[in-house]
Amino acid sequence: MDWLKSFYYDKKAQVVLFSSTAIALYGYDQGMMSLINTNYDYLNTMGIEEDDPQVGVIVSVYYLGTAVGAVFFSWLADQYGRKPALFGCLAMASLGNLIMFVSGLGYSKGALAVMYLGRVVMGLGVGGVDSVVPVYSSELSSDGARGKALAQEFQSNIFGLNMAFAINLAVTVTLGKWNEWAWRIPIIAMQIYPVSLLLLFERLPESPRWFMFHDRKEDARNSLNFILGEEEAEKQFEELSESAKQESGQSVGYKDMFTPGHQQFHPTMLTVMGQVNQALTGYGAVSVYGPQIFELLGYGVRMSEYLTQANYISYFILMTLAWILIDALGRRTLLLFGSGTLTICFFLLALFGGLSMNTYRIPGLTREGVAIPGIISLFIATGAFGIGWLAPPWLIPTEIYPTTARAQGTAVSVIIWGLMNFAVTLLTPILFNNLDYWIFIVFAATNTFAGVWTYFYCPETGGRTFEENQEFFNNAKEEGTWIVAKVQEGEYRYLPYPKPDGEEGEQQPLLQRIREQA
Incomplete structure (x- = not known):
């Protein structure tokens, strides 16, 4: 039990655990809706058909909530501290989840409107989590370990996705697609995340950087002592004091960040393009519409669901390489590796998807003969995204801004992520219905663009101080x-x-x- 005692006193380890669990909340939502969308009782309760565009709108409207939540909770984090902001966004996510759970529970009229409200409210909370947690984590990590800390947190994101899909699959197999609780149980099970985080909340330190940049030097010193111990804390205190002097008076607003010529315009464009390119990899769509992709390769509904779960498990395991490599090879190298691998895999998926849908035209060719290489390509692509593109676009914004703009910069990251994923998840079912396997050619092209842009314009931010x-x-x-x-x-x-x-x-x-x- 020595490790448990050590963890009890190790504040950095507690911060990583807290941040990881918070990011898992975001992953859980991604996996939660994938099978709910195909539950017949859910569709009946909402009063929509399976191919109704509103199926995609319900999923994607959540991302609009995240954009608004990112702005509000990043402002709260700057004004009142990282911890109060984290408390607020966790409570908001919990409330939104409860609203989703009660939509249509014992009534039918207005159920769809309540579901929309729940999705937006939960989006507000998760947007806050996504904007505040990376800032909080990076400010409490050492310069050479920021990448590892955030990559570990995003591995928890994939754990959340796996958990949601596994619960979904288990209740769907057990209760059937016409059962009401086959879609309500996966929703309410998400409460384990905000509730457990709020229980751990009081043991967390406030960010010493936030204290220092609000001229609360004694609080900053106490927080550093709480985290590091007196000897190391004094050294860090002097460094923070010097950094605060250099950045004093450098107030930065959102208007400044988007004004060409302003000092923060260049970092902001790097942040914007990081999230644009991450969305263009296509993996926001794959995580929500995974079963449909396997169906496109020729498998039945249930087998496609099992293969999706297997893909998510592989995703989680391969994410271990992300936190091993991100501080050893750098963010830029992983991004370039991810783009190259994804481009190749999507070209292969287009090939195998096309062959799978046209096997009857080619003598001797079976669906299994092309579907299996297609599965392998999708598994590799999923791992490449996790290693190369999942964590870096979230990490880089926490490393390139001064303290006075770090929360706003991360909020911009979440806003662009929310808007881009809103568009991608809204358009994906339409593209699937109209392009079939040609959608993979689109993703191959967008991944090529992401790699080229990264090569020319994305600097390596790992292993260096914020300054x-x-x-x-x-x-x-x-x-x-x-x-x-x-x-x-x-x-x-x-x-x-x-x-x-x-x-x-x-x-x-x-x-x-x-x-x-x-």
């Missing part, structure tokens, strides 16, 4: 270019690698040295 990352944007402005290779001789294309034995300076990354010697 060092801001230097990149200062230098880019002075040199008049956003192309990473042209700023500081391309230094920000790679992670910084300290020289061995405490020597000063940095050694070149191995791959860079090989290229220059060739």
Whole structure:
């Protein structure tokens, strides 16, 4: 039981656990609606057909709520602290979930409106979670471990997705698609997340950075002592004090962030494009409409549901590589790897999907003969997204802004994520119905675009302090270019690698040295 005692006193470990569970809440919702959408009692209660466009609207309207929640709770986090904001967004998510649960419970008139309300309210809370948790986590992590902490949290996101789909599948198989509780149980089961988080809430520290930048130096010192112990806390206190002096008076508003020429415009465009490109990978759609993809490859409804669960389990396991690699290889490298792999896999899915739907035209070709390679391609694509594109677009915004703009920058990230996923999840069923397997060609093209954009314009933010990352944007402005290779001789294309034995300076990354010697 020594590990339990150690965890009781390890505040950073508690923050990671709290943040991971909070992010799992977001993952749970992604997996929750996938089988509810095909429950006949749910559709009957809402008064809609399975192919009604409102099926997609109910799913996607949640993302509009996340955009509004991100703005409100990031403002709350800046004004009153990270902890009060976290409490508020967890309570809001819990309330929205309860509203969804009671929609049509004992009545039918107005059930659809209540479901819409619940989706929006829960979106408000989850948008707050997505905007505040990464900031809170990054401010309490060391510079060389921010990536690992957030990647571990997003592995919990996939755990939440797995949990939701598993509960959905279990009650659907047990109770059937005409049973009311086959869709209500997966909804109410989500309460385990906000309730457990609120129970843990009081043991968490407030962010020392937030205290320091609100001129509450004694509170910042006490918080650091609470987290690190007195000796290490004093060193960190001096560094925070110096950083606060440099950033004093640098108030940043949303208008400033979207004003060309403003110091925060470049970081904001990097944040915006990170979330645009993540949405264009197509995986928001895959996570919600996974069973339909397997049906497109030629499998029946129940087998498609089992394969979707297997894909999510593989997804969760492969996410371990994300938190192992993200601080070793860097955010930029993982993004490029993800884009390249996803492009290839989607081209293959288009090929195998097309062959699966036209096997009767090719003598000797069976559906299994093309569906199995299609399954493998989808499994690989899912892992590539998890390793390459799930965590970095959320992590980078927490590393490139000054403290005075960090919460707003992360809120912008959530807003763009919400709007893009609203569009993608709304359009995906329409595209599936009209394009069939050609939809994968669309995703292959968008992943190619994401990789090219990342190569030219996304700097490596890992292994550097917040202040060092801001230097990149200062230098880019002075040199008049956003192309990473042209700023500081391309230094920000790679992670910084300290020289061995405490020597000063940095050694070149191995791959860079090989290229220059060739």
